[in-house]
Amino acid sequence: MKNVTYAYEDKIVLDHINFEIPQGSLMGLTGPNGGGKTTLIKLLLGILKPDEGTINIYEEPVSKFKGRSKIGFVSQKANSFNRGFPATVFEVVSTGLTAKIGYFKFMNKKHKEKILHAIDQVGMSEYTYQNIGNLSGGQQQRIFIARALVSDPELLILDEPTVGIDYENVRRFYDLLHQLHEKRNITLLLVTHDTGIMTEHATDIVCLNKTLHFHGKPEEYHSLSEKELSNFYGYPVHIVEHNH
Numbered sequence: 182m183k184n185v186t187y188a189y190e191d192k193i194v195l196d197h198i199n200f201e202i203p204q205g206s207l208m209g210l211t212g213p214n215g216g217g218k219t220t221l222i223k224l225l226l227g228i229l230k231p232d233e234g235t236i237n238i239y240e241e242p243v244s245k246f247k248g249r250s251k252i253g254f255v256s257q258k259a260n261s262f263n264r265g266f267p268a269t270v271f272e273v274v275s276t277g278l279t280a281k282i283g284y285f286k287f288m289n290k291k292h293k294e295k296i297l298h299a300i301d302q303v304g305m306s307e308y309t310y311q312n313i314g315n316l317s318g319g320q321q322q323r324i325f326i327a328r329a330l331v332s333d334p335e336l337l338i339l340d341e342p343t344v345g346i347d348y349e350n351v352r353r354f355y356d357l358l359h360q361l362h363e364k365r366n367i368t369l370l371l372v373t374h375d376t377g378i379m380t381e382h383a384t385d386i387v388c389l390n391k392t393l394h395f396h397g398k399p400e401e402y403h404s405l406s407e408k409e410l411s412n413f414y415g416y417p418v419h420i421v422e423h424n425h
Contacts, residue, residue: 185234187220194220196392197234202336202385207362207369209383211376213414216390218372222340225370226254238336253277253329253337255322257344270308270316270324274299277328299331300324303357319350323357330361336368337361343375351375355382376402388413 185198195217202208212218223229224236227243236243239251274296275288288296300309303323308316313324322342329337339358343351359382362369373379380386380399388395388402394413395402410418 182221182224183235185224185231185236187217187224187229187231194391195224195231195389198389198393200387200393200396202368202370204335204368205366206384207358207371207382208385208387209376209379210370210372210387210389211374211379212389212394218389219340221389222254222338222370222372225338226252250332251335253332253334255325255329255337255339255342257341265314268313269310270300270305270313270327271296271310273313273324274328274331277331295331295333299327302330302361303327317350319346319354322346322354326357326361334367336370338370338372340372341374342371343373351378358382390415 182198182200185195186193187195198221210218210221220229224231225238225243227246230244238246239248241247275292277299278288278292278295297306297309300306303326305320305323305327308320308324313321316324325342326337326339343354346354355378358369358371361367362382371379371383380402383399386395386397386399386402387393390413395405405413407418
């Protein structure tokens, strides 16, 4: 992103944003509500167009980027998914291949093997033919990651995927992302408010609140003072360390 600015009517949401996501990195994107994180994701996905500036994905302008299957996206599904939706885990994950297979076309043996492999990667093989509505929020999020992985993406974007998930499953979720990053070398962009867990796994951190307040490594982020964090969030921030 170079000098990207976006406004809803006369309200500027993003103001001259400059940063890049290094290939193979696990980048954490954090910031207060209303700070522009979701808008930035929509710009990256080509859903919105910037008022100013340029956005390139793999050196191509986002508006002309043809390799959509290279990008996987997982949104905030835990709180909004219809638990009565009549679909199995296998069927949900198979929809991640629609762009490659096409609508109203049959899957072949290779496609089915890819689906089963994606489900296995997220540790959910035993639930393959269960109704997704019967799964917990944490389990459902694993299935949505499998859906994103089945098309073999090079970039995986996750927009606050742990909303509504209990702490134990959040830890497992982050461990899963770490494993995917290490084993598959997928570039990850993770939008989250959970800076504590994020800094354990992230290779790079971006702090966004209308403008870019910070872009650096976790150890640099940890060195920020309470005053600097307060300026970033727009209200007083107190750092509390838990040494256990």
